Amino acid sequence: xxxxxxxxxxGLDASLCTFMGIEFFPxxxxxxxxxxxxxxxxxxxxxxxxxxxxxxxxxxxxxxVLVSTLAPPEDALWGLLYNAHKAYLPLPDAIERVxxxxxxxxxxxxxxxxxxxxxxxxxxxxxxxxxxxxxxTEQRAFFKNRPRYDRPSAAARVCRAIEAVQPExxxxxxxxxxxxxxxxxxxxxxxxxxxxxxxxxxxxxxxALPGGTR
Numbered sequence: 001x002x003x004x005x006x007x008x009x010x011g012l013d014a015s016l017c018t019f020m021g022i023e024f025f026p027x028x029x030x031x032x033x034x035x036x037x038x039x040x041x042x043x044x045x046x047x048x049x050x051x052x053x054x055x056x057x058x059x060x061x062x063x064x065v066l067v068s069t070l071a072p073p074e075d076a077l078w079g080l081l082y083n084a085h086k087a088y089l090p091l092p093d094a095i096e097r098v099x100x101x102x103x104x105x106x107x108x109x110x111x112x113x114x115x116x117x118x119x120x121x122x123x124x125x126x127x128x129x130x131x132x133x134x135x136x137t138e139q140r141a142f143f144k145n146r147p148r149y150d151r152p153s154a155a156a157r158v159c160r161a162i163e164a165v166q167p168e169x170x171x172x173x174x175x176x177x178x179x180x181x182x183x184x185x186x187x188x189x190x191x192x193x194x195x196x197x198x199x200x201x202x203x204x205x206x207x208a209l210p211g212g213t214r
Contacts, residue, residue: 016088018042026088029109031116036192039113042087044185050092053142055178060086061188062179063138067130068191070172075124077195080188081117082127085110129169137171 015025018038025033043061047053060083068080089106096103111121179187193199 018088024088026109027105029088029112031112034113034116036189039081039084039087040185040188040192042090043084044181044188046086046090048138049142053138053178055142055176057180057184058138058142058176058178059181059184061181061184062177063134065184065187065191066134066174067127068195070130070134071124072126075126077117077192078114078119078124079127079130080191080195081113081119082123082131084113133169133172136169137174138176140171141176 013025013028015023018024018035019041020035020038022033022035022038024038040061043064044059046060048058048060048063064080064083067082068076071079085106089102089109091099091102091106096106114121189199
């Protein structure tokens with residue numbers, strides 16, 4: 001049984017120790033515990049598609065930077081942070097949807113993160129479109145038949161995990177680089193700085209927020 005005591009949910013208070021040394025409770029998150037350096041570091045070291053990509057590494061951080069760049073300027077910061085919750089709950093979307101409780105926890109965490117950075121609670125429609133078009137771009141880059149060692153790749157077979165996207169959407173004509181984790185982390189932080197005009201700084205929580213609030 002789960003009981004609520006104040007702002008903490010008893011039975012859901014499992015925690016993890018983050019890169020910046022913060023005890024974080026993903027299932028009962030607090031905005032003041034959300035840290036930009038933690039997000040950048042963790043996303044840069046998580047590979048998209050659970051690592052099943054035709055490159056050495058393609059991180060969630062690099063993906064987020066691309067979404068941010070491809071979105072309209074007014075939604076760019078939302079795009080950069082749209083998958084920031086996966087820094088703390090790193091389950092692929094296609095699998096997450098099978099577990100309603102996990103998906104609910106993920107959405108709750110996401111809302112805490114966007115509130116922490118002063119963003120509107122609802123995801124802009126432009127972000128979903130940019131993410132979907134980018135996913136189609138990634139799939140064509142990573143999942144087409146690429147024979148290796150004189151054997152057809154697993155991607156040559158029909159794969160239901162490659163989800164259909166809206167038929168009217170087209171992939172972007174952009175390259176998918178596959179940055180090393182340290183470079184993806186730097187790109188994420190630099191993009192944040194470019195969008196907010198404020199560099200991330202290592203203060204109490206290590207995050208500079210839009211508008212100068214902490």
